[in-house]
Amino acid sequence: MTAAPPAPPALEARGLSVGYGDGDVVHDLDLTVTDGVTAILGPSGCGKTTLLRTVAGFVTPRTGTVTVAGRPVVADRTAVAPRHRRLGYVPQEGGLFPHLDVAANVVFGLPRSQRRAARATVASLLELVDLPDTLADRYPHELSGGQQQRVALARALAPRPSMVLLDEPFSSLDAGLREETGRAVVRALRRRGAAALLVTHDQGEALSLADQVAVMHSGRLLQVGRPAAVYLSPADERVADFVGLSVFLDGTVAGSAPGAVRCALGEIGLRSPAPAGPVRVAVRAEQVQVTSAERGVAAEVLDTSFFGHDATVRVRLATGELVVARTPAGVVPLPGERVGVVVTGDVVAFASDRRP
Amino acid sequence: MTAVPAGTGGRRAHQRAPWPLVLIGLLVAAASLVPLGYVLWTTSELEPGQASDFLVRPRVGELLWNTVRLLLVGTALSVALGTAAAWVVERTDLPGRGWWHGLLCAPLAVPAFVNGYGWVSTTHAVQSFGGAVLVVTLSYYPLVYLPTVAALRRLDPSVEEVAQSLGHGARGVFWRVTLPAISPAVLGGALLVGLHLLAEYGALQLLNYPTLTTAILQQYATVFNGPQATLLALVLVGFCAVLLVLELALRGRRRRSRVGSGVSRTGERVPLGRSRAAVVAGLSLLVALALVVPVASLLRWLVRGTSTRLDVDSLLGALGSTLALAAAGGALATALAVPVVWLAVRHRGPLATLVERSTYVAGSLPGIVVALALVTVSIRVLPALYQTVVVLLAAYAVLFLPRAVVSVRASLELVPPGLDEVARSLGCSGPAAAARVTVPLVAPGLAASVALVSLAVSTELTATLLLAPIGTETLSTRFWSDASSVAYGAAAPYALALVLLSVPATWLLGRVSLGGAS
Structure with missing residues (x-):
């Protein structure tokens, strides 16, 4: 392994700033995608689509460089045209050409010679995204939303790009179809060995499909890491707030015991030591257990939302704080009931000057 | 990103329009404003x-x-x-x-x-x-x-x-x-x-x-x-x-x-009852x-008139020149509408608005004003063009550009700019993306535009009377010279031809109003 030089990363962005005149939409952003799926997760308007369109070449950044598979595509204000970047692109809703059937859509990006004798190519590309080749003669309006997305991916993968850019590809699908289509897409990407940049505002999608999650807010990346790391050890309060359902409480870390924090829910262990002094404590809703009134911190149930597989319970502590607990569906208390609240596992705390 | 359509449009609005497009747009706007400018200018003199x-x-x-x-x-x-x-x-x-x-x-x-x-x-x-x-x-x-x-x-x-x-x-x-x-x-x-x-x-x-x-x-x-x-x-x-x-x-x-996007469901109809x-x-x-x-x-006049005489040659001659003018006018107006619409749909901004509005200003002027303006301007500025078919076609283009713009716009708006980007990400150059994606998608709209303008041209009377080169007889000018000299029987075949030419456009409009055309 020592002899072979390491393969260049699929994507490297350095110091990228994109602006449209009044203020930057993307600020001085660095991102490396080695392989697999990287999800850009953020609320609407955070600049994630602009970042994707910059990589694709539809937007030229104000400053910064972009390198795709070792080849610079944006450097010193010179930009390679989108058609020479060899990147697959799947816009929202797929963007299938409505005047072409599935076969013609899929081979659109291939050289003319390959487009002619393409029946077998079409079948193999459709197979790649788990679609039967009987769809080849259909027109886009005759496909379901999930099928359209898969065809769009097959079309993007056909010219064998090193990376595919996916712009909220599943947001227009219904919940059931979304998960299934997402898995099929990731499978196809793996089979083809293509990296992917997936822009989404859906944290479930980002955490379940991606190998790496980059949380974006106001044009900056707040945290880049494996899904579990981002979920379990959020870099700051904004990440903790956006990814997962958390309760934020004021707390204090004593200098003598940097591994624990005191707050309205009692003394709780910290996943990583925090600086002494006032902090904000982030407690995940699933870490809060609602038990009988005799145990834990006294609280009163305000209301509950039943989801089937689980339920959320909003309680008010005797000290006045509101806390949300995620409980198994079988043990949902009634509003007004007096209960006890217990925290299981360690939590994270942030220096308390930063508020979302 | 629920606000994507609006947001995406806003982003693209900042893309600078290519200069040839801007130039054509400005020329079209200038041509459209000639009649108004002429009226104001001569009055000020x-x-x-x-x-x-x-x-x-x-x-x-x-x-x-x-x-x-x-x-x-x-x-x-x-x-x-x-x-x-x-x-x-x-x-x-x-x-x-x-x-x-x-x-x-x-x-x-x-x-x-x-x-x-x-x-x-x-x-x-x-x-x-x-x-x-x-x-x-x-x-x-x-x-x-x-x-x-x-x-x-x-x-x-x-x-x-x-x-x-x-x-x-x-x-x-x-x-x-x-x-x-x-x-x-x-x-x-x-x-x-x-x-x-x-x-x-x-x-x-x-x-x-x-x-x-x-x-x-x-x-x-x-x-x-x-x-x-x-x-x-x-x-x-x-x-x-x-x-x-x-x-x-x-x-x-x-x-x-309409607010929101409900399905076109028909409600209960009001019974007419005794007033039916x-x-x-x-x-x-x-x-x-x-x-x-x-x-x-x-x-009635057709039967009565043709029983005496029907000059088939002059009818066919008028029909031929009408069709030729109609086709040329339709093609010209549509060709000019494409850059106007492209600016308006893909490069929204003050310039695009100016160009689009000025075409509507010209379209709402009476044909007589447009014709007068073009007569005067061609005599003063381009005497070589006076009394030629070029000026007549220019008048048709100015008068009927709004109709072409409406048809072309309706079809271009159905082509999301995202498709163009997808094509470019798949290796197409700008012109190749236009040829392989945009043009095939807007072709029906272009055809409808040519048809609508052609039909408007073929039944136009006022500007044609003023601007048609000497010796050029169209159905409407032939009709007019007979009808206005009370030769009702002689005018009838031309009138019938004009009505028959208008039937397809009328049928199309009737269908469109019901939302049945696609």
């Missing part, structure tokens, strides 16, 4: 007293009075007839609604000057104010009827059902809910009727009812382009401006007729007056 000396005269007063009362009564009657007919067809249990819709659209296939010919060759009683109102109303009420039917069809019937549940009867629902909701469509139709009435020459000349437009042509015929004709044109342009401003002010901040017979009789009378009278008269 007059001595201060000259204009008032000419305009403050009893003769001009009579022309103004004739124009105003025809405008007011004709528009009001067209709105009343068009709205009532649309409501009856779209909202009641009238039997045979599909047939009635076709019959109510059909008068559009009879050019107003052919309608006037049909009436005046039947009875000379129509050579009066009442006759003029009758003929223009029968010709132009479909301009209100069509958009109103379309608006009623798009209007969510649940809105009307809510009003019923709040205690309103059929009448209350119509006045308090339906009419306010469809009023932008009705107003738009009224504006069109008004602009057509101001521009109408042929029908009113045949009915011997002098207005500003007929007077301009007479001035032109006697003293060829004297300042008087221009002054009258200025007054006419003023009327157009008043109509446009009035429509904008009345429409105000009212929303489009009266409604059917009224509609029958309308169709009889608007369609049966002119067509019957035309056929």
